[in-house]
Amino acid sequence: MTARESHHPRRGRRRRRSLAAASVFALVCVPLTSAPVAQARPPAPAGTSQAAAVATPVRAPSAPADGHSVITWGASADRQGAGPADRSYRLVVRTSVGGSNARVRLTNAFGEHPVTFTSAYAGLRRQGAELVRGSNRRLTFGGQASVVVPAGATVYSDPLPGKLAAQADLVVSLYVTGAQGSTTGHGMAMQTSYAAEGDHTAEEAATNWTDRISSWYWLDAVTVQTTAEISAVAVLGDSITDGWASTQDENRRWPDHLARRLRATPDSTVKGVANEGVSGNKVLADGAGEAALRRLDRDVLSHPGVGTVFLFEGINDIKAHSGVTADDLIAGYREIIERVHASGRCVVGATVTPFKGWSEYDDAGEAVRQAVNDWIRRGGEFDAVVDFDRITRSPYDPQRMLPFFDGGDHLHPNDKGMQAMADAVDLAALRCDR
Numbered sequence: 262m263t264a265r266e267s268h269h270p271r272r273g274r275r276r277r278r279s280l281a282a283a284s285v286f287a288l289v290c291v292p293l294t295s296a297p298v299a300q301a302r303p304p305a306p307a308g309t310s311q312a313a314a315v316a317t318p319v320r321a322p323s324a325p326a327d328g329h330s331v332i333t334w335g336a337s338a339d340r341q342g343a344g345p346a347d348r349s350y351r352l353v354v355r356t357s358v359g360g361s362n363a364r365v366r367l368t369n370a371f372g373e374h375p376v377t378f379t380s381a382y383a384g385l386r387r388q389g390a391e392l393v394r395g396s397n398r399r400l401t402f403g404g405q406a407s408v409v410v411p412a413g414a415t416v417y418s419d420p421l422p423g424k425l426a427a428q429a430d431l432v433v434s435l436y437v438t439g440a441q442g443s444t445t446g447h448g449m450a451m452q453t454s455y456a457a458e459g460d461h462t463a464e465e466a467a468t469n470w471t472d473r474i475s476s477w478y479w480l481d482a483v484t485v486q487t488t489a490e491i492s493a494v495a496v497l498g499d500s501i502t503d504g505w506a507s508t509q510d511e512n513r514r515w516p517d518h519l520a521r522r523l524r525a526t527p528d529s530t531v532k533g534v535a536n537e538g539v540s541g542n543k544v545l546a547d548g549a550g551e552a553a554l555r556r557l558d559r560d561v562l563s564h565p566g567v568g569t570v571f572l573f574e575g576i577n578d579i580k581a582h583s584g585v586t587a588d589d590l591i592a593g594y595r596e597i598i599e600r601v602h603a604s605g606r607c608v609v610g611a612t613v614t615p616f617k618g619w620s621e622y623d624d625a626g627e628a629v630r631q632a633v634n635d636w637i638r639r640g641g642e643f644d645a646v647v648d649f650d651r652i653t654r655s656p657y658d659p660q661r662m663l664p665f666f667d668g669g670d671h672l673h674p675n676d677k678g679m680q681a682m683a684d685a686v687d688l689a690a691l692r693c694d695r
Contacts, residue, residue, distance in 0.1 A: 270405055279658075331566030332341030332493050333358045334431070334483040335535030336447040337542075339550045340371035340561075344437070344444040344478065348442055351390050351434045351470050352480050355512050357520040358493065358532035359427035360485025362420035365400060365682045367435070368481045371412040372560065373442040378435055379407045380462045381566070383421060386430035390455040390470035395432070397465045415481070425485050427532070432463035433480050441604050446478035448538045449517040451504040451514065475509075482535070492568035493533025494609075494691050495561040497553055497597070499574050501614065506668025506675055513676045514538075518683030523691075531568065531691045537561055543577045543595040545585060554593055562604050568693040570601045573611035573649065576672070579629050580621040583619055587632035590642075598642055607693035610643035612650035617660040619670030627660055645690035 333356040365383060369376045384397030401419040402408035411414045425431065436459075454477065455470035464470075496502050496516050504514030508677065517664050520534040537560045541549025553574050561570055572594065578585045594610065601608040612634040634650050637643065653674060655663045662671055666678030674682065 279600055288523045292462055294400050321532075326691075329489055329566060330364070330563040331358055331360065331487050331491055331533045332495070332535045333360065333363075333425070333427075333485050333533050335495065335537055335564060336450070336477050336481055337537045337539045337550060337556060337562075338368050338445045338447060338481045339539060341444045341446045341448060341476065341478070343442055346440045347438050347459065348440075349434060349436045349457045350474070350478050351432055351457070351476050352503045353386055353452055353454050354431050354433070354477070354480070354483060355452075355496055356425060356429045356431055356483065356485075357518065357534040358426055358487060358491060358523070359425060359429075360487035360491075362422065362426050362538060363425045364420050364484050365418045365430075365480060366415055366482035367408075367410060367414045367418075367479045368445050368560065369412055369479070370415065370439075370481075371411045371445040372410075374440075375411050377407060377409050377410050378402075378416075378479070379436075379438045380436040380460055381407075381418065382434045382462045384432050384434070384465065384612055386432045386682055390467035392432055392465040394465055397432075398462065400433075414670065416567070417484075419488070419585075424631065427534075428521065431483060433573045435479060436460040436462045437479070444478055445481075445540075446476050447481070447656055448476050448499075449503055450475055450477050451507060451509055452477075452512075453510050479680045480558075482564055487532075487566075490530045490659070491566070492530060492693070493531050493535055493564070493566045494531055494569045494571050495535040495537055495564060496571040497557065497561055497574060498536075498538035498571075499542040499577055500538065500540035501576075501673055502536060502573055503541055504536075504679075506539070506670070506673035507679050508676055511676075513679055515674070515679040515682040518680050519686055522683060522686075522687060526688055529688050529692075531688070533566055535561075535564055535567065536687075542574060542576055543581070544574045544590060545578050546581075546583070548577075554596060557597060557600060558691060562601070562678050568606055569644075569691050570597075570608045570679040571647075571691070572597055572608060572612065572643075573647075575633055576616060577628075577635070579613065579626045580619065582621065582623075582626070585629065587629045587636070590629070590633050591636050594637075595642065607644040608688055609645045609647060610637050611647045612637050614649050614672075614674070615654045615660055615662045616672045620648075622671075644693070645687070647686050647690070649682055649685065652681055661672045
């Protein structure tokens with residue numbers, strides 16, 4: 262046991278289940294409120310390539326024997342405001358693990374009407390909204406150039422042949438038509454993306470991409486195919502994980518730093534990192550995003566290659582003055598642990614960081630935080646524990662964040678604090694096969 266990690270004896274006995282069955286290499290549309298998987302109809306005959314793919318329920322195909330899919334980027338979706346129809350979105354994301362046959366997942370989880378993705382492309386960013394020449398390629402869905410995604414469903418693209426590098430700026434361009442009502446997306450991206458009127462998805466120049474946006478719309482995951490031993494960690498978190506107070510457009514959220522550490526560690530088989538943080542999110546109650554208990558399956562367990570779940574939530578439940586007790590929060594943690602274990606994965610827990618000086622701080626909330634952290638450290642129910650509280654607190658006032666790490670509001674760490682948190686993670690603790 263190190264000063265940073267405590268390992269439950271369960272870890273030595275647990276083995277990760279094969280994730281091959283979670284890998285699929287054709288279009289799938291998945292209703293997010295139920296388990297069945299659906300696949301697109303076969304490609305239309307020649308001359309009808311512009312017809313939209315339509316989903317019908319079938320059994321998902323198994324993965325090939327020589328590899329499996331692993332998530333390389335993820336962002337939790339939530340209900341956003343009504344979006345204009347007939348608009349293009351150029352969404353910039355940073356990969357974590359490299360691989361081949363990249364596929365994107367589009368989601369209409371919170372939509373009230375079907376959404377048509379008339380055109381979709383993926384390429385590599387040169388700068389701003391400009392793409393590397395020759396990198397922008399059309400995405401297809403069941404062999405079709407467009408796809409209709411029903412309300413509450415997701416869709417995977419067909420595999421895109423070729424390699425996708427780790428730590429690359431992947432750009433997914435979508436032309437959306439007929440959108441009505443609420444859109445689905447990730448509100449606080451901490452990354453500038455772009456929008457345009459009309460269809461400019463095939464263009465590599467930035468000329469028509471004049472509207473800067475700060476959210477990701479409809480895109481919630483990118484996966485790659487890699488060797489069987491490679492896996493990913495999915496971080497279930499709130500605004501601290503989402504990157505609040507980190508530098509915009511610099512990928513300095515603590516999961517970003519963790520991804521760079523994993524890439525630089527040759528003997529680590531955990532390479533993928535999916536940041537499933539939602540600003541304002543709670544473990545127990547809906548509000549800013551669905552509660553962690555409700556979104557666990559969609560935002561974490563549905564992704565291929567995830568071997569370990571990293572749980573770092575609780576501060577919003579505590580500071581909301583809603584009467585949540587330590588026992589309430591511990592019960593929520595226990596349910597998440599049980600569900601993650603039942604899925605054949607491991608779960609790492611992190612202590613709740615200090616928040617004295619934040620406007621909602623009070624002694625009652627601090628007492629709950631201390632009790633919860635004591636259980637996280639000593640309860641023995643997580644497969645491993647990362648003590649973010651100890652890493653970020655001031656030695657002179659342990660209820661307060663160390664000023665050097667304080668992003669300015671006494672709750673959210675700055676870039677230095679994010680780096681320190683990522684550095685505190687024992688990378689060996691992320692391997693579920695230990």
